[in-house]
Amino acid sequence: MQPDVLITNIGELLTLSPLAMEKRANHVKQADLGILKNAWMKIKGGKIASHGTGTPPELAHGGILCDANGGLVMPGLVDCHTHPVFAGSRAKEFCMRLEGKTYQEIAEAGGGIKNSMTATRAASEQELLAGTTSRLGIFLRHGVTSVEVKSGYGLSVESELKQLRVLRAAAKKSPQHLTVTCLALHAVPPEFKSAASWATEAAEKLLPEVAREHLADCVDAFIENGYFSAGDARPFLDAAKKLGLRIRLHADEFSESGCARLAAEYGAESADHLQFASDSGTAAMGKAGVCAVLLPGTSVYSGIPYTNSRKFVEAGCVVAVATDFNPGSCVADNLPMIATLAALHCKLKPAEAIAAVTYAAAYALRIHDRKGALHAGFDADFIVHQMESHESWLADLGRHVPQQVWIKGQRII
Numbered sequence: 068m069q070p071d072v073l074i075t076n077i078g079e080l081l082t083l084s085p086l087a088m089e090k091r092a093n094h095v096k097q098a099d100l101g102i103l104k105n106a107w108m109k110i111k112g113g114k115i116a117s118h119g120t121g122t123p124p125e126l127a128h129g130g131i132l133c134d135a136n137g138g139l140v141m142p143g144l145v146d147c148h149t150h151p152v153f154a155g156s157r158a159k160e161f162c163m164r165l166e167g168k169t170y171q172e173i174a175e176a177g178g179g180i181k182n183s184m185t186a187t188r189a190a191s192e193q194e195l196l197a198g199t200t201s202r203l204g205i206f207l208r209h210g211v212t213s214v215e216v217k218s219g220y221g222l223s224v225e226s227e228l229k230q231l232r233v234l235r236a237a238a239k240k241s242p243q244h245l246t247v248t249c250l251a252l253h254a255v256p257p258e259f260k261s262a263a264s265w266a267t268e269a270a271e272k273l274l275p276e277v278a279r280e281h282l283a284d285c286v287d288a289f290i291e292n293g294y295f296s297a298g299d300a301r302p303f304l305d306a307a308k309k310l311g312l313r314i315r316l317h318a319d320e321f322s323e324s325g326c327a328r329l330a331a332e333y334g335a336e337s338a339d340h341l342q343f344a345s346d347s348g349t350a351a352m353g354k355a356g357v358c359a360v361l362l363p364g365t366s367v368y369s370g371i372p373y374t375n376s377r378k379f380v381e382a383g384c385v386v387a388v389a390t391d392f393n394p395g396s397c398v399a400d401n402l403p404m405i406a407t408l409a410a411l412h413c414k415l416k417p418a419e420a421i422a423a424v425t426y427a428a429a430y431a432l433r434i435h436d437r438k439g440a441l442h443a444g445f446d447a448d449f450i451v452h453q454m455e456s457h458e459s460w461l462a463d464l465g466r467h468v469p470q471q472v473w474i475k476g477q478r479i480i
């Protein structure tokens with residue numbers, strides 16, 4: 068039995084309870100942050116039991132009392148799009164880009180995803196696990212308590228399975244909640260003549276094994292010129308659906324590839340990037356309940372346009388924000404910094420930006436029945452900052468790490 072925990076002397080408590088109560092993460096307004104001033108919060112059995120303002124309730128014998136020292140308490144952050152399992156470095160390619168080469172030109176010269184593929188295929192499971200665990204530890208230090216993690220640097224049946232086993236092993240070791248995604252369609256492996264032939268191989272040989280060993284929760288595909296067309300991906304997505312694997316997609320990042328519409332057609336949980344999503348695709352996403360995941364770190368690090376959030380907000384989409392942490396196009400692992408960049412450059416309002424890395428991000432992973440809000444019955448995943456308010460947190464650009472990080476009612480940091 069876990070002891071009860073009582074957090075007292077909270078200057079500002081961000082509950083996001085109004086969203087959790089309605090199980091809604093779109094059309095986020097300031098009131099949806101569910102702010103309590105001079106508050107307390109009680110935790111029972113690792114779950115939020117209650118919160119309120121004024122005099123805190125009694126704490127049972129043996130319970131843990133924790134003074135928040137007048138600081139800010141908010142839900143643990145949710146990073147709903149990352150690529151943390153890889154080997155090797157792509158620093159040289161970063162400098163190639165500074166010399167004027169484009170992402171596609173670097174890929175054609177053997178760099179990009181295939182560079183990471185070569186190093187990742189050569190690495191042992193132990194090496195990959197050590198790297199992944201260390202990266203998850205850095206996410207945790209920034210207050211991230213739930214993470215979506217993708218494979219996609221293996222690009223062979225055997226090597227994708229190795230990456231997914233590493234991610235499942237990382238999930239066992241890490242205190243964080245991990246949602247595991249099989250991104251087999253990240254690039255066309257050099258052994259295959261066409262995108263369609265690898266997609267078919269992945270559909271017929273890889274996914275049945277993924278499902279049999281329960282190695283992933285979701286699948287993902289990079290729908291883009293030079294990678295996979297919507298048509299190429301269909302056999303893979305059809306197979307995933309049949310096997311009960313959920314769908315997320317890398318969509319319309321460099322050009323309009325019809326992916327927003329494809330995401331709607333397949334009932335994907337999220338379509339991510341979306342710089343060039345068409346208006347009809349955006350409307351279809353809104354109707355089908357596909358979350359829009361914005362990744363402004365990639366725009367900062369790769370010099371591509373930012374995604375304007377407004378049309379997704381107006382279409383009724385849930386809008387989440389993630390780091391897209393990966394070795395090539397975005398090495399930013401600081402989700403609070405990315406939330407501020409999203410507010411600035413993707414034109415999110417303050418409440419939208421905060422929800423985008425908490426409840427809306429949990430919604431994008433369909434873990435919003437227990438994560439992303441400090442609501443009665445939810446997992447007690449939260450962070451404590453020595454800051455006055457959520458305004459201070461958003462204006463900070465991720466410079467300060469939280470003093471405390473709690474997961475399921477246990478203090479991890």
Ligand SMILES: [Zn+2]
Nearest residue numbers: 148150317391
């Ligand atoms: Zn990505």
